[in-house]
Amino acid sequence: MSGPSVREVVLGSAVPSMPPRAVVLLGPQRFDPSLNESVTKLGVSGRIAVITAGWQERESEDEELSEHLGGRTVNLRLHQRAEEIFKADVKLKTAHRERQEVLRHRQDFYRIRLEHSLDAEHVIRQRSAPDDILADEALASVEAIRSLDAWHLGQCARVRKDFAERCDTPESPMLAKHRHEVAAQIKECDAIAIAGGHVASLLNRLTLFQIGKLVGSRVVFAWSAGAMAISERVVLFHDDPPQGPGASELLDEGLGLAPGVVVFPEPEERLKLDRQERIELLARRFAPALCLGFPPRSRVILRGTRLSAPQGVLCLRRDGTHGLFDPKKDAA
Amino acid sequence: MTHRHTAIQDLVTHAPDAGKVQTFLSSGKRFPIVEGSSVTFIWHGQADGVTLRHWIYGLESDSALIRVQGTDLFYLTLEIPHGSRVEYKYEVHRGGGSHWIEDPFNPNRARDPFGANSVLQGEGYEIPTWTNKDPLAREGKLEPFGFNSHALGGRQTGHLYLPARFRKTRLYPLLVVHDGSDYLKYTGMKAVLDNLIYRLEIPDVIVAFTDSSDRLREYANDERHARFLTEELVPDLTARLPILDRPGARCLMGASFGAVASFSTAYRYPGFWGRLILQSGSFAFTDIGKRNRRGPLFDRVVECVNHYREEPIAVSERVFVSCGVYESLIYENRSMVPLLDATGMQVKFVEARDGHNWENWRDRLREGLSWVFPGPLMFVYE
Numbered sequence: 001m002s003g004p005s006v007r008e009v010v011l012g013s014a015v016p017s018m019p020p021r022a023v024v025l026l027g028p029q030r031f032d033p034s035l036n037e038s039v040t041k042l043g044v045s046g047r048i049a050v051i052t053a054g055w056q057e058r059e060s061e062d063e064e065l066s067e068h069l070g071g072r073t074v075n076l077r078l079h080q081r082a083e084e085i086f087k088a089d090v091k092l093k094t095a096h097r098e099r100q101e102v103l104r105h106r107q108d109f110y111r112i113r114l115e116h117s118l119d120a121e122h123v124i125r126q127r128s129a130p131d132d133i134l135a136d137e138a139l140a141s142v143e144a145i146r147s148l149d150a151w152h153l154g155q156c157a158r159v160r161k162d163f164a165e166r167c168d169t170p171e172s173p174m175l176a177k178h179r180h181e182v183a184a185q186i187k188e189c190d191a192i193a194i195a196g197g198h199v200a201s202l203l204n205r206l207t208l209f210q211i212g213k214l215v216g217s218r219v220v221f222a223w224s225a226g227a228m229a230i231s232e233r234v235v236l237f238h239d240d241p242p243q244g245p246g247a248s249e250l251l252d253e254g255l256g257l258a259p260g261v262v263v264f265p266e267p268e269e270r271l272k273l274d275r276q277e278r279i280e281l282l283a284r285r286f287a288p289a290l291c292l293g294f295p296p297r298s299r300v301i302l303r304g305t306r307l308s309a310p311q312g313v314l315c316l317r318r319d320g321t322h323g324l325f326d327p328k329k330d331a332a
Numbered sequence: 333m334t335h336r337h338t339a340i341q342d343l344v345t346h347a348p349d350a351g352k353v354q355t356f357l358s359s360g361k362r363f364p365i366v367e368g369s370s371v372t373f374i375w376h377g378q379a380d381g382v383t384l385r386h387w388i389y390g391l392e393s394d395s396a397l398i399r400v401q402g403t404d405l406f407y408l409t410l411e412i413p414h415g416s417r418v419e420y421k422y423e424v425h426r427g428g429g430s431h432w433i434e435d436p437f438n439p440n441r442a443r444d445p446f447g448a449n450s451v452l453q454g455e456g457y458e459i460p461t462w463t464n465k466d467p468l469a470r471e472g473k474l475e476p477f478g479f480n481s482h483a484l485g486g487r488q489t490g491h492l493y494l495p496a497r498f499r500k501t502r503l504y505p506l507l508v509v510h511d512g513s514d515y516l517k518y519t520g521m522k523a524v525l526d527n528l529i530y531r532l533e534i535p536d537v538i539v540a541f542t543d544s545s546d547r548l549r550e551y552a553n554d555e556r557h558a559r560f561l562t563e564e565l566v567p568d569l570t571a572r573l574p575i576l577d578r579p580g581a582r583c584l585m586g587a588s589f590g591a592v593a594s595f596s597t598a599y600r601y602p603g604f605w606g607r608l609i610l611q612s613g614s615f616a617f618t619d620i621g622k623r624n625r626r627g628p629l630f631d632r633v634v635e636c637v638n639h640y641r642e643e644p645i646a647v648s649e650r651v652f653v654s655c656g657v658y659e660s661l662i663y664e665n666r667s668m669v670p671l672l673d674a675t676g677m678q679v680k681f682v683e684a685r686d687g688h689n690w691e692n693w694r695d696r697l698r699e700g701l702s703w704v705f706p707g708p709l710m711f712v713y714e
Contacts, residue, residue, distance in 0.1 A: 030714050057497070108580075112678070196713045224713040236710040242533045242702040244680065246710070265713040 019304055020215050023230065023258050026223035027298035027312065028196065028266055033068050034297045035193065035221060041309075042219050042301075046072070046190030053078040053205040054197020054225045065195065073193070074185050078205035081178045088174045092167055099163040100204075103156065107251070110152040115247050117145050118281075125277060142284045149250050149285070153233070156252045160207070179209055186214045196224025196265065199236070200251060203229045212255040220257055224265040227294065230257040233286070237264060239272040248282060258302055262286045267293030267314050267322075276320030283318040291316035292325055300325065339365055340372045340407050344400055353405045363437035364452050369413060371452060373397065374437055375406040379424045382406040385432060386420040387687045388658040397422075416454035416685040417692070418658070442691045444518055451691070462531070462698055465523045469530035470496035474522055477540070479568055483560040484550065492569075493522060493539035495529055503576045504538045505705055506569065508561060510551060510586030510593050512541025518690035524697050532709040533702045538573055540565065548629055551586070551593035553636040558597035562604055579606030580649055583704050587611035587693045588661075589633075596636045598647040606649040607704035611693045612656060615664040617641055637668075646675040652700040653679060654693075656686040 024038045039048070050066070050073045052059045059079040066073045086093035121141035127134070167175075186192065192215060194202075202225050206212070220230065228234045237248035264271065271293065272278055283291050290307075292300065293314035300310045307327055315325040343356050357376060365372040375382040375397055382397040397406035412418065419442050421432045434441065435450035442451045453459075473496075478489040490512045495504070515521045521541075528534045542565070544550045550557040566582065569575060576582075584594040584605045591613030598605040616624040617637040624634045651672055655665035662683070673679045680703050686692035 028714060198708060198711050199713055200711050228713060238710050241706070241709055242528075242698050243706050244699075244703070249710075251711075 019217075020220045020257060021217045021303070023220045023222070023302040025227045025258060025261065025263060025292070025294060025300050025302065025313075026221065027294040027296045028224050029065075029068075030196075032296050033065075034299065035065075035223070036068055036070070038221060038299055038301075039069065039191070042191075044191045044219050047188055048073050048221075049186050049189040049192045050075045051078055051192065051194045051202075051206070051211070051226070052197070053082075054195055054199065054202035054229075055079070056198055056201055062195075065193075069193070074189060076182050076185055076209075078182070078209055078211075079201070081182070082205055082208055085172065085174045085178055089172045092172045092175065095163060095167050099159060102159050103252075106152065106155045106159065107249075110148070110155075111247065111249055113148055114145070114249055117141070117148055118247050121145065121281065142281065145281075145285055149233075152250055153253055160252075175208075182209050182211075183214050186211075186216075186218070189218065191219040191221060194220065194222040194226030194230060196226050199225035199228050199234060202226065203234060203252060203254065206230075206255060212257065215257065222258075223294070227258070227263045227265065228254065230255045231261055231263050232256050232259055232289065233262060235262055235264070235286070237282075238270045239275070239278065240270075259305065260289050261302070261307070262289045262291045264291060264293040264314075264316070266295065267316070268295050271316075273314075273322055279316045279322055280318060280320035283316045283320075287318060290325075290330060293322070338367050338370050338372055338409060340374075340409060348400050348403055348405070350403060353400065353403045356405075357437075363435065366412075366453070366455050368455055369411050370409055371412045371454060372407055372409045373420070373422075373435075373452075375422050375424070375435075376437075377404055377424070379404070379406070379426055381425040383423040383425070383430075384408055384420060385423050386418055387689070388418060389660040389662070389687075390658065412452070412454045413685055414454065415456040416452070416658075417457050417687075417695075418452040418454065419449035419687055419689055419691075420452060421449055442518075442689060444690050445514060449689075454685070457685075460695055460698065462527045463520055463524055463694055464527075465520075466527045466530060469523075469526040471526050472496050472522065472529070473498070474516070479564075481560045481564055483556045483564055485556075486545075488542065488560065488565075490540060490542040491516065492573075493525060493537075493541065494573075495536035495538070496526065497536060498538075500574055502536070503574045504536055505581035505583070506566070506575045507537055507539045507583045507585065507701075507705070508565065509539060509541045510584075510590030511543070511547065513543050514690065515587075515693075516541055519694035519697065521694075521697065524694070524701075528698060528701060528707065532707045532712055533698065534705050534707040537705060538569070538575060540569060547589055547593075551589040552629065553592060553596040553632040555600065557593060558600040561597050562601045579603055581606070583607035583609060585609035585611070585700070587690075588614050588688065591615075592633050592636070595647075596633075599636065599640060602645060602647045605647075608648045608651045609700040609704055610651065610653045611696060611700070612654065612659055612661055612688050613665060613668065614661060615668050617664065617667070637664075641671060644671045644675050646677045648677055650678045650704055651680070652682070652703045654682040654684065654696040654700060656688060656692045657683050658686060659688040661688065 029035050052062050062075050124137050124141055222230050231254045234251040234254045235248055236251050238246040298312035300313045301308050310325045313325040314322050315330045316322050363374050373384055384395045397408040399406050423430050423432050438450045440451040441448045473494045474491050477492045478487055481488045509515050582605050586594045591610040594608055615637050616626050616630040616633050618624050624630045655662050669681045682699055
């Protein structure tokens, strides 16, 4: 068995039991799409199941995407299907709404704690003290934030588990019908393409229809919110929102199809890349996962645990620097 | 300390006459002349004297302009800090009388219920782009509403804003605005809402722009007004519209006495209004005695604020407070913030180099609205 080539890096995280043949993470496709180049590179010639649930009410407006892929797409309509299910199954809709309300509370309280932890990290970073003490304290700051992140993910997982136990046993007939239809549609396709949009809404639909279980060995193409949603951890970020300094926060676990990578779409727009301390904190906070930024036309291919063929992808490094992702240099 | 060489000094030191003054005025300069932090106000015409009338607390409010000897040109140079915005008029003195006028050389005007003022845009100040109507932003709807209030004993009116993609099947946060018609007219708040929603900086929101026919009474810590908002308006709107029923989705806002009305209402119904936007609040108080220097109109405000200062409690969850540093109320607002903050409420306080006026309140809307109701910007990755 051959080891990884110099253009590849092996990631340490667990791989799903039935990994896709390849997962292609891409930059935004809105204005300068490059998806078809990756489709060609991966040799996908059959039909492609498209998920545009992140576009919410605009889900069906996929003409440009379909044309870009030569018209061989099947939109799984996950957003619309969910609307139909909730309309028909009031009990499920109520339970779902209650779950969302609990998750919203959890997110609010996590954010309050997180902002204080980030403030503490910032204050400690400004202090003068012997280097060894500062290094210890910096480590403690990051560990406190990581611990908070882990606690939040645990809370989210518990809420999701409760919901699944309440609603999947017995399974709602409408939900079962749509899950069956989605599975049948995916079965006819060689690949799945997951577009960006509202990441919470998208993740919600991906989870509801258990897309992670349906991928099989197909190639998965995902960009922006889509790429975030299929990674292990979804990190919401924006360094300059109007309400004040942005605190990057975890939303929830993703589908785990792209292990060992934290996805940051449009880093040139949403991150202050010249603020080394912010980059350093991000990279250390989510280590050992790689923090990768995806500008337009960027791409990286993940096969099993190996990342290869990076194109324009930015790596946010633990020393606070950033640069083009190089599997050899950036191997953990 | 170095003194900047200014255009007016250049004129004054070169034997000015009527011809040179005309050349000076027609040289394409923008007036007042902004040269770094030095700002020169100009008046030209027959007058016995000219006075600059402004509303900057801390500066002499009737600074006389200086006549350029042998001409009808008057000027006054002031040091104005970076990013300042100053509203002003000229008082022109002739034949023993005087009248106030807007600056004929300056096209920038700010309108308010009392008329208009000229506006100095100091170095570094720019009108925020999000205040201008954006053709890409879909427009929400504005419709009049009204109903009879038992609490206030009469018909209450205002306007309802529904976001562009309003759907009855969705649930929306509710923002209630005091002096609603003035906010719409003098801050252009409808366009601001359209723009901020389009930019994902605030969520789709339903806004009730309320008006009062007797604001100085109703807004000054009036129990009936608080009851009207909380026990009548919200239930009425909730019965008719898809509104989220939780404190964090209910915001009260207002400026000046409107901020007092917002705060005192939240104080009477702690926990109900989970969000507050308080702009240049008239939070008068006393450290001894019951009468504030501002006069009897403020008596009930003083009663409320003094009581709150005695026993501060968390009345809301997130509070946005803003005030101009050129307002006399900056003292009251700066005094209020630590009290609010210490109760565990999340408080954001923003100061601006501006006065007690509608454009100051307009310019703070983006920070305030996105603080109380952050939009989906953090969630959307196209």
